Amino acid sequence: MYLIYFSTFEAIPFKRILEKWKLFRFNRMIRKKWPVYHRLGPRFEFVSEDLLKLKIRFPFNNKTKGYNGLHFGGAIYAFVDPLYVYSISENLGSEYLVLDTKAEIDFLKASNQDLVVETEVFPEDIKSIREECRTKKKTTRIYFIEVLDPNGQKIAIVKKTIYIRKLNLSFPITSRL
Template structure:
């Protein structure tokens, strides 16, 4: 099943949009590129995603960025070859978010090359990815840095 999940981006998007932590928080993957290097995610404006100040709940902003970079890296590098986890995240709230919010995720060639080079000997790598969440007018709502844990699975590590 995982092989299909990461081989077909449309299936990945469909399954993730039905995943309860996304479905019930109003998070939706709008698009994902065939090579898993770009994704756009929206956070819907719903009564249950608002806080007491009538702005988007900070936990929903955080949730919309949670698994994307790790899952996109699985699509780029191979889920069967690498162990990839979220290790750390830091969110800086810039302005109140009202209405539908959008985050765009990018993975560049040089990031993939440096991850492969750093893990080739079996070592751990902790790449940092940045995503900005914006409102419909393009105003910055929050800035999120996600640190991932990436390592070759044991059977692909060079013999010590």
């Protein structure tokens, strides 16, 4: 009979492998559900358990390159477009409708490097959204997304207006991720 001892030194690599496997599965699921992500190739590098905090890397390659050999602006916008709607929808559940109503993007600098975006929705925001939807039936939120290059310089700033309302039972949403 053999006894296997696991020390804390050996548990750390296993935990890291498990986290990488979860991210791999999450990236694969997102690519199947969102055709734009399948085509452009962004990768989720960090996803919190409650899906409120996301970190995504957007590659610079032939699929994301524009005419001048730099990142194509439409690809940058398509890359950041669904992030807040996804996080909020998954946390509120199927009884809420979450939509983009308005978006603005300011391109500050051109880039030919991979880009990084970090988004975070706080649990207090989710609670206040539920409270407002209970009293007013609907609400809007404004979120800002900073698109950064690997050196931390801002490439673009995206302003998104998100509309949230409590659904009527007669209007079900049938397709969710």
